[in-house]
Structures are given as structure tokens and as C-alpha cells.
Amino acid sequence: MTIQLVFLARLRERFGASRESLPYEADLRTVADILRVLRERGGNFAAELAPDRAFRVAVNQDVVALDHPVAAGDEVAIFPPVTGG
Amino acid sequence: MTIQLVFLARLRERFGASRESLPYEADLRTVADILRVLRERGGNFAAELAPDRAFRVAVNQDVVALDHPVAAGDEVAIFPPVTGG
Amino acid sequence: MSSVIRVQEDDFDVGAEIATLRKGNPAIGAVASFIGCVRDMNEGDSVGLMYLEHYPGMTERSLEKICAEAATRWNIFDTLVIHRVGELRPLDQIVFVAVSSAHRGDSFAACEFIMDYLKTQAPFWKREATPAGERWVEARASDEAAADRWKQTS
Amino acid sequence: MSSVIRVQEDDFDVGAEIATLRKGNPAIGAVASFIGCVRDMNEGDSVGLMYLEHYPGMTERSLEKICAEAATRWNIFDTLVIHRVGELRPLDQIVFVAVSSAHRGDSFAACEFIMDYLKTQAPFWKREATPAGERWVEARASDEAAADRWKQTS
Numbered sequence: 465m466t467i468q469l470v471f472l473a474r475l476r477e478r479f480g481a482s483r484e485s486l487p488y489e490a491d492l493r494t495v496a497d498i499l500r501v502l503r504e505r506g507g508n509f510a511a512e513l514a515p516d517r518a519f520r521v522a523v524n525q526d527v528v529a530l531d532h533p534v535a536a537g538d539e540v541a542i543f544p545p546v547t548g549g
Numbered sequence: 550m551t552i553q554l555v556f557l558a559r560l561r562e563r564f565g566a567s568r569e570s571l572p573y574e575a576d577l578r579t580v581a582d583i584l585r586v587l588r589e590r591g592g593n594f595a596a597e598l599a600p601d602r603a604f605r606v607a608v609n610q611d612v613v614a615l616d617h618p619v620a621a622g623d624e625v626a627i628f629p630p631v632t633g634g
Numbered sequence: 635m636s637s638v639i640r641v642q643e644d645d646f647d648v649g650a651e652i653a654t655l656r657k658g659n660p661a662i663g664a665v666a667s668f669i670g671c672v673r674d675m676n677e678g679d680s681v682g683l684m685y686l687e688h689y690p691g692m693t694e695r696s697l698e699k700i701c702a703e704a705a706t707r708w709n710i711f712d713t714l715v716i717h718r719v720g721e722l723r724p725l726d727q728i729v730f731v732a733v734s735s736a737h738r739g740d741s742f743a744a745c746e747f748i749m750d751y752l753k754t755q756a757p758f759w760k761r762e763a764t765p766a767g768e769r770w771v772e773a774r775a776s777d778e779a780a781a782d783r784w785k786q787t788s
Numbered sequence: 789m790s791s792v793i794r795v796q797e798d799d800f801d802v803g804a805e806i807a808t809l810r811k812g813n814p815a816i817g818a819v820a821s822f823i824g825c826v827r828d829m830n831e832g833d834s835v836g837l838m839y840l841e842h843y844p845g846m847t848e849r850s851l852e853k854i855c856a857e858a859a860t861r862w863n864i865f866d867t868l869v870i871h872r873v874g875e876l877r878p879l880d881q882i883v884f885v886a887v888s889s890a891h892r893g894d895s896f897a898a899c900e901f902i903m904d905y906l907k908t909q910a911p912f913w914k915r916e917a918t919p920a921g922e923r924w925v926e927a928r929a930s931d932e933a934a935a936d937r938w939k940q941t942s
């Protein structure tokens with residue numbers, strides 16, 4: 465029962481990991497809850513995911529808002545604004 | 550002292566000629582004067598160059614309005630609305 | 635800024651033309667291009683053969699003016715216009731317009747502008763063969779409307 | 789209507805890709821296309837090398853959604869999007885979008901729409917090497933503005 469976190473581009477570098485399995489707990493109801501847990505780690509997590517920083521969250525590969533629900537088994541990706549093309 | 554007339558596409562076919570040297574006369578001051586002379590021939594000239602028909606006139610390869618002046622030596626082309634591309 | 639205009643009977647190789655347009659200029663970040671092709675249907679009738687006539691001299695002159703106007707309106711590097719004349723068949727390429735720029739908005743706008751003006755101002759005429767016989771293609775009001783979009787109010 | 793999406797390290801041949809897109813369909817009268825290339829300058833600094841990262845799976849999914857949305861908005865036949873990833877250098881092709889349609893207005897609009905949405909929604913990120921070191925390219929407000937143009941008020 466985990467949530468699969470995916471970090472990309474600059475956030476992958478800053479967090480020192482491209483993937484992480486986050487144990488699913490009952491209070492992880494939305495994207496905002498996951499961000500809270502990550503920020504509580506302090507350091508680069510707190511700095512990069514501060515509310516005034518620009519980043520995007522995708523749940524199961526669709527970009528969503530902070531109040532989007534999450535469930536065990538979801539893939540939750542966090543990444544900077546895209547710069548392709 | 551002539552004006553070189555050029556007829557293109559459908560008008561070339563209807564007038565039975567692609568070029569014609571029109572003797573320059575003092576009363577040929579504008580494009581409208583040339584059209585008047587051609588319409589006076591009757592037949593396809595009168596039909597195709599009637600005021601309600603869609604055609605364009607270029608003097609020395611620039612599309613112009615009916616009041617544009619003409620002079621001896623000018624190339625005056627008359628053609629249907631363009632359909633390239 | 636270079637502006638190349640070619641009116642020719644021969645077909646052209648789009649990939650080679652774009653490579654020539656870019657010609658190793660590393661300031662180019664965007665190339666927008668357009669290919670017009672002969673369709674096998676027009677106005678509800680099947681088309682087997684098409685003949686493209688033009689007004690030599692004025693054709694090149696009008697295309698050069700259109701490309702020069704595009705270069706004053708947008709921040710572009712180079713433009714290329716190739717237009718075929720003579721006998722064409724369904725699937726044949728008729729026209730190619732390519733524009734290079736640093737950023738994409740400029741080349742997109744300039745490319746569409748050149749096509750819209752070419753359609754209403756460059757002296758080409760199409761005659762097409764249908765089962766009912768040959769006919770000259772009529773100008774379309776929608777092409778005039780497309781060109782009118784670019785008219786500046788200033 | 790076919791929609792082809794390719795994310796690849798290899799370069800691509802624009803002429804061959806367009807030929808495949810047209811694949812002998814004589815109803816196509818228009819092909820609009822766009823090539824994005826690596827420039828040797830960005831934000832005033834010279835760029836020697838670029839690395840493109842993406843989010844496999846979501847990349848293809850987001851591009852498919854963008855192309856499907858284009859097909860609901862305009863009367864188009866086929867779309868092709870190729871985006872390269874990995875190491876690229878100035879002059880390299882990065883992205884190619886091509887759209888076919890009967891009439892040119894549809895393919896022009898759909899091609900620009902796909903590029904604008906790709907720029908703001910498809911999960912690609914560029915890291916570039918400049919004389920001052922490597923850096924991640926920052927998103928541009930002008931790209932957001934370009935994508936916002938297509939938002940429908942209905």
C-alpha cells in the first residue's frame with residue numbers, strides 16, 4: 465500500500481531521486497497532503513515545494529490541482545513548469 | 550507608340566489572344582478608357598468586361614484601380630480573380 | 635534576410651528545401667511551412683487533371699512584395715516560396731511556403747500571411763478537368779476573407 | 789483521422805515524415821508543419837549542448853490528448869508529432885508537428901495549437917550548457933500567453 469512518487473528535471477536533481485515509494489496512510493487524502501508530508505522533511509523539499517514556487521503535480525499522468533484526491537497505488541509526479549518544444 | 554495588352558486565363562481564351570498591341574491615342578488616359586475601347590468591340594469583350602463582371606487590371610505588373618493612368622509603352626494586363634496556391 | 639521565389643514546372647523536395655532554407659544558421663529556432671496539394675475533388679466534382687497558368691514577371695514580382703511585407707511585419711529570417719505551373723494531377727504538390735525565425739509565433743504568422751496573400755494576389759489561375767469537361771476554377775470568397783484578416787487598421 | 793506521436797532520441801527526416809503523413813490520400817489539400825531547432829543562443833548566453841528530459845508515459849498521453857483536442861476543433865485529417873529527447877546540439881531538430889487537412893486554415897490553426905499546447909503542457913524539460921555552466925531552462929510567460937489564446941469561452 466504505497467504511493468509512487470516521481471520527481472523530474474530540476475526537482476529530480478534537487479531531491480536526489482527520480483522515484484520514491486511513499487507508504488500510504490489514511491491522512492494522505494489529497495495532493496496537498498502529500499506536499500505537506502514532503503515539506504515537513506525540510507531542506508530542498510521545503511524550499512522547492514514552498515507555496516510560492518512554481519511546480520506542477522500530475523496524478524496518474526494527468527496534471528491536477530492541489531485538492532485532487534490520491535489513493536494507494538497512485539503515481540504522483542512533481543515537476544517544474546515544462547520547457548519542451 | 551502602343552500599349553501592350555495582356556489577357557490571361559479565361560479571358561485569354563474568351564478573347565482568342567494572349568497579347569495585343571493597342572495603338573496609343575490621346576484619349577487613352579486611364580485604365581477605364583482602355584476598357585471602354587475594348588467593350589466597344591462588342592462580343593466577348595463587351596460580355597467579359599461588363600462592369601458587373603469580376604476581373605482585375607494590372608499596369609506594368611501592379612494591380613491598379615480603374616482611374617489609374619496609362620501611357621504609351623505600358624503593359625496593361627486584364628485577368629480573372631486569381632486562383633493559385 | 636533572404637527571400638527566394640521560384641515558379642517552376644518541376645516538383646520539389648520539401649526536406650531538401652527546408653535544409654537549404656536553414657543553411658546552417660544556428661540563430662533559427664523555428665521553421666513554419668505549408669504545402670498545398672492537388673485534391674481529387676473540388677466543388678463536389680472529381681478532378682483528374684489540373685493546369686496552372688500564371689503571368690510571368692508579375693508572378694515573381696507579387697510574391698516578392700508579399701514576402702517583403704511579411705518581413706516588415708514579423709521578426710523572421712528567410713522566406714521561400716515555390717509555386718508550380720503547368721500540368722498537375724491529384725496528389726501533386728502545387729505550392730510550398732517556408733519561413734524561418736528565432737521564435738515560432740513569427741514564422742507561423744508570416745507563413746500563413748504569405749499563403750493568404752498568395753491566394754488572392756499572386757497571378758495564378760487553375761483550370762481543372764472534371765467528368766463534365768474542363769473549367770476554370772472560380773475564386774473563393776473565403777480566400778478574400780482570409781487575406782482581409784491581415785489588413786492593418788493603422 | 790490518425791494521430792501519430794513519437795518520442796525518440798534519433799533525428800528525423802522531415803520530407804519522409806510528410807510523405808508518410810500524406811500516404812497517398814488525394815483528399816488532402818493542405819499540410820502545415822513546424823520544426824523547432826536548437827539555437828546557439830538563449831537568454832543572451834551561448835548554448836553549446838542541450839539535454840532534453842521527459843516523463844515517459846505521460847509525455848505520449850499528453851500529446852495524444854492535445855492532438856485529439858485539435859481534431860475536435862478543426863476539420864483535419866492526420867496529425868504527427870515527433871519530439872526528441874536526450875542530448876542535442878545547436879542546429880539539431882527538436883520537435884516536428886505536421887497536420888493535414890482539405891483546406892489550409894484548418895491545418896495552420898491546428899498545427900499552431902498543437903505547438904502552443906505542447907510548449908506548456910507536454911512534460912519535457914531542457915537543460916542547457918552555457919559558458920557559465922549548466923542550467924535548467926526556465927518556462928516563459930510568453931508560452932503561457934500563446935496557449936491561453938486558444939482557451940474557449942463557451
